[in-house]
Amino acid sequence: MDIQSQVLDRVLRNFGKTDEEIITNGKNVSENDFKKYLKELNLEDFQSRNVFYWELQSEVEKAVYENIALDDSERISEIISESWNQNKDIKVTPSVVLSFLYVLNFKFPNSRKAFAAICDGDFQSYKAFNNKANIFSDLLVRYLTCIYPKNNMIHALFTSEKLIPRLFESAGKNEAMNSFERQGLSQKKGRLGFSQMSKYKRIIGVENLVFADGMRAILLDVLKEEDSMEIFVGLRKKLESPVSKEEKEEFEVDNLLEEETLKVNTPILMGNNEKHDLDHMDEEVPVDPVESLEVDESNIDTADQAVISGLDEVSEEREMTPKNKILSSLEQALESLQQAITQVSLIDVEEKTTELEETDTNRRLKIAEEEINRLQLALSQEREKVAQAEEKAYKNVLQAIGGESSNYLLSDLFEESQGKIPDNPNISTGRLVNLFSSLSLAIGLEEFNGGHELGESFKIQKTELIKNYRIDGPIERQDHEIPVKLLKYGWTMNGMVIVQPLVTEVKEKN
Secondary structure, eight states: OOHHHHHHHHHHHTTTOOHHHHHHTOSSSOHHHHHHHHHHTTOOSHHHHHHHHHHHHHHHHHHHHHTTTOOOHHHHHHHHHHHHHHHOSSOOOHHHHHHHHHHTTOSSHHHHHHHHHHHTTOHHHHHHHOOOSHHHHHHHHHHHHHHSOGGGTHHHHHHHHHHHHHHOTTOOTTHHHHHHHHTTOBSSTTOBOHHHHHHHHHHTOGGGOTTHHHHHHHHHHHSOTTOOOHHHHHHHHHHHSOOOHHHHHHHHHHHHHHHHHHHHSOOOOOOSSOOOOGGGTTOOOOOOOOOOOOOOTTTOTTTTTSOOOOOOOOOSOOOOOHHHHHHHHHHHHHHHHHHHHHHHHHHHHHHHHHHHHHHHHHHHHHHHHHHHHHHHHHHHHHHHHHHHHHHHHHHHHHHHHHSGGGTSHHHHHHHHHTTOOOSSHHHHHHHHHHHHHHHHHHHOEEEEOTTOOTTOEEEEEHHHHHHHOEESSOOOOOSSEEEEEEEEOEEEETTEEEEOOEEEEOOOOO
16 A cells, blocks of 8 residues: 555544554554645544544445445445545545455455345344344444434434344343444443534435435334334334424534534644544533433443533633634533433433333233233143043044944943853954954054064064063163063054063073
8 A cells, every 4th residue: 555545544444543542553654654644635633534434434335235246345445446536535545445344344245245234124134144233233323323313312322222132132231332432423432422423413414324224114123113112112203204394404503503613613633742632522612421310221221321421621722702702602502402401301211211111011011911811721721622632532432342333342342251251252252353443443553563473582682672662571681682572462553652562581591
């Protein structure tokens, strides 16, 4: 890579880091050259680097989706480079783009196909190509940032914290917050950057997210109508209805004020004696941090552990011209109002969540009780069916040997058992033959001898003997083949062995 490409590559790989960290992480470019190229590229300040990253990220995602049939990462990089360089002042080479593909987890075809599945609204295909939560989570927080109004952006965190574990069992506890940090939408670790989120929404916006329609479809499918959790109910309404005119106008006013503020609040650039601090990157009017409210653990798991921060203090004094004084007053009023709305919103969420959780718990208990009753009734019905089937089987056997179809055979056999033996012995034999014939027809009863005659001696493998026969005593031989004698028949019913044949071990003759 040439020096400019190395500088751009380092900026993209160290997204969200301070000037000092970016310089420290460099190897082949000196500090002086690095600063020189940053100045020429207008990437000296933190905010301009964020914009560069976000805009290139959006360009890459569009190209990846439009060229999903391509498996060649280098060709995709060339397409992106050509498209970007036509409209942007900062020119990027295919090698810079290729490196950026790796940063965005688009290194392998399956990762790109997983992303395309999200764009198409096909969540199951996403999980088939990539069953991890990180790519989906990163896309989700950016989408939520773009659809929530400025005074409710805290809900982007609450929603993602509840939604991601529901979709990915393997998701880490802080998966959502980690995504906000990876996407440059936080301030310090564990703290949302409301100003950064607002800037992302203003600069990129939902209309430039190629995956927006697909993500909306997935969320509508996931958020079932019966889900009564307040945060999900609100999101579903937002997804089902377009942005209101009032919301658009409100955001346009915020954008205007923010643009005017940026003109006055010129960020301090890297100098010989001063470094641009990450904690002052948003150039906001001082606002006391808001301690996070404790919320029901079943509704908001991470919110009660994180400090919901306002905007960082400005460490340098500005020249207070009349225009600056007016803008400063407007900033303070606007940010104070935003902070107050956020606090009220959090309290409202806590109260509604607690109330809804109690209602939801009672509803779930009622559903559980009804399910238990249903299962008990189903079990009782199944037991009754089994009993009826057994009774029917017994009746069939009794009818087969004792009814008209067998000429009341059971009655004749009973008389013989009482000593009334017929004069002709062939009659007794015929009755017994009829008995087994009737049982064979009724229940498929057949004798089973394993292919041997009663009284026959034969040798059998010890494992087969244990598996298919009953033996009248312990086996004394230690050989693999055991000599045995068939003593009694076994019985099968419809081809299934019910009673195993009885054998005895043939003793060795001394």
